Each structure stands twice: as C-alpha cells, then as structure tokens.
Amino acid sequence: MVDSPRLSCWIGDPGASYVYSRVRFEPRPWPQALAALRPRIDAAAGVAMNSVLANLYRDGRDAMGWHSDDEPELGPRPVIASLSLGGTRRFAFRHRHDPARKHAIDLPHGSLLLMAGDTQAEWKHALPRTARPVPARINLTFRRILPSP
Numbered sequence: 382m383v384d385s386p387r388l389s390c391w392i393g394d395p396g397a398s399y400v401y402s403r404v405r406f407e408p409r410p411w412p413q414a415l416a417a418l419r420p421r422i423d424a425a426a427g428v429a430m431n432s433v434l435a436n437l438y439r440d441g442r443d444a445m446g447w448h449s450d451d452e453p454e455l456g457p458r459p460v461i462a463s464l465s466l467g468g469t470r471r472f473a474f475r476h477r478h479d480p481a482r483k484h485a486i487d488l489p490h491g492s493l494l495l496m497a498g499d500t501q502a503e504w505k506h507a508l509p510r511t512a513r514p515v516p517a518r519i520n521l522t523f524r525r526i527l528p529s530p
C-alpha cells in the first residue's frame with residue numbers, strides 16, 4: 382500500500398514488473414476491456430506494449446507531481462501512450478534543464494497522447510491539482526517494459 386493522491390493499478394504481461402517511486406509493482410492480469418484496447422494502442426504507437434499503469438483521479442484534488450518516466454526498465458527513449466477517459470485535465474511539461482521552458486495541454490475524454498523520443502530524457506511532466514470542479518478521470522499509460530538482464 383502506498384499513500385498517493387490518486388488510485389493506481391499496474392496491469393501487464395507476467396514478468397512486466399516495474400519500479401515506480403521506489404515501489405515495485407507486479408502486474409495484475411489484463412482485464413478484457415484493456416486487452417481489447419491494446420492492439421489499437423500498439424498500432425497508434427508503433428510499439429508492442431506489455432503493460433499499462435491505470436490511474437484514477439477522483440476529483441481536482443487528485444494529481445500527479447513532476448516526474449519523468451525514465452526508469453531503466455523502460456529503456457532510453459521509451460514510447461508511452463497515454464489514453465485519457467472522463468473529465469478533461471491539464472497536462473503540463475517543464476524542461477529538465479531550463480524550467481522556464483513550459484508547455485501545457487488539455488487532455489479530453491478519448492484523447493491519446495504519445496510521448497516518444499527524448500521526451501522523458503529532456504522533459505518532466507505533471508498532472509496538477511485544480512480548484513475547478515472536474516469530473517473523475519481515468520488515465521491509462523501503456524508502456525513497454527524491457528526484459529530485465
């Protein structure tokens with residue numbers, strides 16, 4: 382159990398375990414709805430995903446702080462496909478070495494954001510809290526965990 386301002390679940394193929402914020406997650410098996418989505422995500426991303434981190438943001442107080450998805454098991458230039466469902470939330474980027482460089486994008490229901498290339502190496506991202514009333518939101522980040530050596 383980890384205290385965090387959202388509810389999270391790690392899903393994936395057997396062995397696609399993942400260390401996130403120093404906690405190791407062993408994946409739960411794919412539920413049918415996500416197994417059905419997977420080939421469409423793979424086609425859009427051009428990568429065979431083997432796992433997905435599901436996050437539920439119950440309201441505007443739930444959030445995710447600044448981070449990069451740069452864990453070694455993702456490899457140096459990971460492709461991460463982020464599917465958003467439910468309430469629109471703002472997603473923010475900040476350059477790692479030049480925090481004055483910032484971008485933000487609203488992620489509406491049904492949107493698929495692809496992060497690729499040097500995005501994780503050069504940028505951090507966050508899902509800030511908001512004081513506006515917002516409906517619940519689910520975010521699914523499909524990832525490819527590389528086999529451990």
Ligand SMILES: O=C(O)CCC(=O)C(=O)O
Binds near residue numbers: 434450506
């Ligand atoms: O909820 C989001 O849009 C971002 C989620 C995220 O950055 C992550 O799961 O690593």
Ligand SMILES: [Mn+2]
Binds near residue numbers: 448449450506
């Ligand atoms: Mn992330």
